[in-house]
Amino acid sequence: xxxxxxxxxxxxxxxxxxxxxxxxxxxxxxxxxxxxxxxxxxxxxxxxxxxxxxxxxxxxxxxxxxxxxxxxxxxxxxxxxxxxxxxxxxxxxxxxxxxxxxxxxxxxxxxxxxxxxxxxxxxxxxxxxxxxxxxxxxxxxxxxxxxxxxxxxxxxxxxxxxxxxxxxxxxxxxxxxxxxxxxxxxxxxxxxxxxxxxxxxxxxxxxxxxxxxxxxxxxxxxxxxxxxxxxxxxxxxxxxxxxxxxxxxxxxxxxxxxxxxxxxxxxxxxxxxxxxxxxxxxxxxxxxxxxxxxxxxxxxxxxxxxxxxxxxxxxxxxxxxxxxxxxxxxxxxxxxxxxx
Numbered sequence: 001x002x003x004x005x006x007x008x009x010x011x012x013x014x015x016x017x018x019x020x021x022x023x024x025x026x027x028x029x030x031x032x033x034x035x036x037x038x039x040x041x042x043x044x045x046x047x048x049x050x051x052x053x054x055x056x057x058x059x060x061x062x063x064x065x066x067x068x069x070x071x072x073x074x075x076x077x078x079x080x081x082x083x084x085x086x087x088x089x090x091x092x093x094x095x096x097x098x099x100x101x102x103x104x105x106x107x108x109x110x111x112x113x114x115x116x117x118x119x120x121x122x123x124x125x126x127x128x129x130x131x132x133x134x135x136x137x138x139x140x141x142x143x144x145x146x147x148x149x150x151x152x153x154x155x156x157x158x159x160x161x162x163x164x165x166x167x168x169x170x171x172x173x174x175x176x177x178x179x180x181x182x183x184x185x186x187x188x189x190x191x192x193x194x195x196x197x198x199x200x201x202x203x204x205x206x207x208x209x210x211x212x213x214x215x216x217x218x219x220x221x222x223x224x225x226x227x228x229x230x231x232x233x234x235x236x237x238x239x240x241x242x243x244x245x246x247x248x249x250x251x252x253x254x255x256x257x258x259x260x261x262x263x264x265x266x267x268x269x270x271x272x273x274x275x276x277x278x279x280x281x282x283x284x285x286x287x288x289x290x291x292x293x294x295x296x297x298x299x300x301x302x303x304x305x306x307x308x309x310x311x312x313x314x315x316x317x318x319x320x321x322x323x324x325x326x327x328x329x330x331x332x333x334x335x336x337x338x339x340x
Contacts, residue, residue, distance in 0.1 A: 230257020
């Protein structure tokens with residue numbers, strides 16, 4: 001049995017290439033001819049070579065760790081973001097550090113700055129609403145920090161952004177509910193600090209206008225993307241003398257809260273109340289009945305944001321990049337035609 005780890009020199013010798021070429025392939029750097037890269041990769045696998053992370057950090061003067069900065073009340077959505085970021089990072093031999101940023105917390109901001117000042121991370125992926133934080137933006141610009149923003153309010157500018165087509169997804173859901181024959185549809189709004197909340201409301205209102213209707217303010221209930229706010233909204237809406245026959249919640253966590261409120265009030269879903277959400281997180285098909293929702297490719301969004309950040313760090317990103325990924329209506333058992 002081998003008593004010491006394989007060296008890069010041994011990999012290079014087996015693949016009949018220089019140590020520099022072997023290093024480039026092992027670290028996924030400058031393009032190498034396909035046949036040469038295949039030989040090096042075969043040698044890496046045969047010799048079970050594991051790159052020396054400490055040496056890699058020393059040579060490149062980087063940590064090869066990316067920070068994902070978050071403040072979102074939907075842990076289901078964050079789970080998809082984390083999964084996508086980790087998948088993309090590990091494919092390029094980077095690691096992911098999840099970093100909270102609670103509103104008003106100076107301790108969180110101080111720790112966030114320290115991750116850069118101490119060399120703990122190379123750059124940030126800013127999830128909503130952190131991408132709109134003026135203090136963080138100013139600090140990043142001052143220090144020349146590479147950042148990629150997910151679903152920010154403003155998509156223009158030099159920093160890369162990756163978002164979902166929230167307006168179009170909500171428009172499709174609104175058309176779906178109207179098409180089923182619902183005339184009294186309530187809307188549970190999301191976090192007012194996030195662009196996605198406003199885009200989803202605009203899309204839903206557009207669907208109503210197409211049907212010659214408007215969204216009355218009394219049919220809009222505030223929310224913050226949490227299950228608890230969805231439950232509160234469902235409880236209040238179902239306690240009204242004239243209650244809606246359908247509820248469109250701005251995300252799946254809140255829609256699940258509405259479902260729970262309906263069960264507590266012994267209101268049958270979907271025969272007495274249709275409930276719809278947005279995101280298509282795992283929770284959407286774990287609740288009963290499974291949620292009709294709008295699928296946004298959250299994991300793919302996080303993958304692309306991670307890839308863009310790595311490209312920026314490695315100097316391979318040219319020009320502004322602002323990607324918008326498509327959303328899709330997913331019909332399940334929580335919506336149906338109203339029973340009058």
